[in-house]
Structure formats: structure tokens, C-alpha cells
Amino acid sequence: MSLKIAILASGSGTNAQVIFEAVRQKKLDAEICIVLSNRPDAKVLERAENFGLPHCAVDHTLFSSREEYDEKVVEIIKEHGADCVVLAGYMRMVTPFFLASFPERVINIHPAILPSFPGVHGARDAVRYGVKFSGCTVHFVSEEMDAGPIIIQAVTPCLQDDSEQTLQNRIHCLEHKVYVQALQWLAEDRLEIIGHTVHVKGIGKQQAKIVEVKSGDIGMNALIYPPLEIA
Structure with missing residues (x-):
């Protein structure tokens, strides 16, 4: 439908x-x-x-x-x-x-690996904290900010010389991949919330998917789970 x-x-x-x-x-x-x-x-x-x-x-x-x-x-x-x-x-x-x-029909995307770094400055906060990995999260929205059940996450390394902008640029590339996928699962009625966990029907025991992310002259692998099914 x-x-x-x-x-x-x-x-x-x-x-x-x-x-x-x-x-x-x-x-x-x-x-x-x-x-x-x-x-x-x-x-x-x-x-x-x-x-x-x-x-x-x-x-x-x-x-x-x-x-x-x-x-x-x-x-x-x-x-x-x-x-x-x-x-x-x-x-x-x-x-x-x-x-x-x-x-259970309001969806958001956040530029950090929730529950870490909620709020409006996910990439900036990650860089300032000095984490080694960041990324993005698609989740159902709840009354508490950035705290709803997680549908899909993508992870990218944080480089030593990353600025907020360079990290944000790579995260944007990942956002463009995972948001459409999450919505397609919703369209297929394959998302089930059990407790605070979102299960994607039909993925079985598939492993996380590695994808290449390019932003400017920087290219590196990123990890996405549940794995992407559409390009």
C-alpha cells in the first residue's frame, strides 16, 4: 500500500x-x-x-x-x-x-548515533566530545526529544581533523541512504515495535551492510544496520 x-x-x-x-x-x-x-x-x-x-x-x-x-x-x-x-x-x-x-506514524532522522548526542547539534557535540564514531539514526518520534524507538542507524568514523562541517557532510550522505529505506519498510508494513525495539520483518539474521561514503575528496566505509535493501 x-x-x-x-x-x-x-x-x-x-x-x-x-x-x-x-x-x-x-x-x-x-x-x-x-x-x-x-x-x-x-x-x-x-x-x-x-x-x-x-x-x-x-x-x-x-x-x-x-x-x-x-x-x-x-x-x-x-x-x-x-x-x-x-x-x-x-x-x-x-x-x-x-x-x-x-x-506510530511520525518519523525523524537525527545526525548522531542515539541515544548519544540528542538535540539540535549532534555532529558538533560528537566532534567536541572526541568520539571515534558518529553517524545518523532514523527513529519513531516520542514525547521525549530524540528518544523514540530506533528503526535504522548508520555509523561513520570520526577523523582526528574532522570539523563539525566535514563530519556533518558525511553524515548527510548517510542520511540520504537510510531515510528512504526506513520509509519503504514502513510502506511495506514491515516495522513492528516490541517494547522499545523496532523489528524489521523478513531480514532474518542478515549482517550489517558496509557502504562507501564520499564527501568531497574523503571516501570511507560506513556500517548500516538493518542492512539496506534499496540503492
């Missing part, structure tokens, strides 16, 4: 564009019902326009509370027929009302 998704983003929308392209190329069995931003000048709206997708801005500064804002956003999402929400660089915490409106 085709996944009917709303994409929420606050900025450039590079992950959103990867999802646009995956749908167009039929790698992702989904229909993009609405692209919404809380910032009227967000570039993601321009990207949606270029793909001919429905899009709108709902300026959060015009609302008196997070609850009032989310009530309006949920109304718009449902009016457009979406039943799954994809957060792609959406820089707002969603309310319990929002999550209750789409139970």
Missing part, C-alpha cells in the same frame, strides 16, 4: 529532496501529500515547487502556543490526506496532541 506522507521541514530540505526523487524514481512506494514548513522563506518550499508538489508555510510565530500551532498543522496534514509524517530537518518539538493524531 502506498504510504501517504506529509514532509515537515524548517530549512534547506536536502533530505526532503532525496525523498521527492525516490518517489519519482519509484524506489519509495509513497505519495507526498503535502510539504509544510514553519518558516515562509525555507528553501524546502522552493524544492517542493520545483517538483510540482503541494506545499505551504505555517509561520509558528503567528501562534500563541505550540499546542495551537500543532492543531493547525495537523488540520492541514489531514486535509491533504496524509497519514504519516516525515520530519526532515524540522526544528520544532511536536506536542502530545500531534503524536496522538498520527500514532
Whole structure:
């Protein structure tokens, strides 16, 4: 069954564009019902326009509370027929009302290996801490920030001379691989939450997959689990 998704983003929308392209190329069995931003000048709206997708801005500064804002956003999402929400660089915490409106159907991607380094500066915090590995996590959204059940993670080494930007660039490359895969599993109804663990039906005892990640003149292997099934 085709996944009917709303994409929420606050900025450039590079992950959103990867999802646009995956749908167009039929790698992702989904229909993009609405692209919404809380910032009227967000570039993601321009990207949606270029793909001919429905899009709108709902300026959060015009609302008196997070609850009032989310009530309006949920109304718009449902009016457009979406039943799954994809957060792609959406820089707002969603309310319990929002999550209750789409139970176990709100997905986020975070630029760190959760539960380490939650919050808005995952790559920066990893570099400052001096970890040897970082990466990204796709997870279901819960009321606690960056704490929902994990669907898929990708891991890349942190180099000694990495800056926040160089590490973030490699993480972005991984994000573009794993987000579409997680959504395709959801479209295939293959994600099952047991306790706090997400099981992907049908993967058996497959090992983590090694993929090459290139960013600028840097190329290295990264590890992804559960393993990717789409390119």
C-alpha cells in the first residue's frame, strides 16, 4: 500500500529532496501529500515547487502556543490526506496532541548515533566530545526529544581533523541512504515495535551492510544496520 506522507521541514530540505526523487524514481512506494514548513522563506518550499508538489508555510510565530500551532498543522496534514509524517530537518518539538493524531506514524532522522548526542547539534557535540564514531539514526518520534524507538542507524568514523562541517557532510550522505529505506519498510508494513525495539520483518539474521561514503575528496566505509535493501 502506498504510504501517504506529509514532509515537515524548517530549512534547506536536502533530505526532503532525496525523498521527492525516490518517489519519482519509484524506489519509495509513497505519495507526498503535502510539504509544510514553519518558516515562509525555507528553501524546502522552493524544492517542493520545483517538483510540482503541494506545499505551504505555517509561520509558528503567528501562534500563541505550540499546542495551537500543532492543531493547525495537523488540520492541514489531514486535509491533504496524509497519514504519516516525515520530519526532515524540522526544528520544532511536536506536542502530545500531534503524536496522538498520527500514532506510530511520525518519523525523524537525527545526525548522531542515539541515544548519544540528542538535540539540535549532534555532529558538533560528537566532534567536541572526541568520539571515534558518529553517524545518523532514523527513529519513531516520542514525547521525549530524540528518544523514540530506533528503526535504522548508520555509523561513520570520526577523523582526528574532522570539523563539525566535514563530519556533518558525511553524515548527510548517510542520511540520504537510510531515510528512504526506513520509509519503504514502513510502506511495506514491515516495522513492528516490541517494547522499545523496532523489528524489521523478513531480514532474518542478515549482517550489517558496509557502504562507501564520499564527501568531497574523503571516501570511507560506513556500517548500516538493518542492512539496506534499496540503492
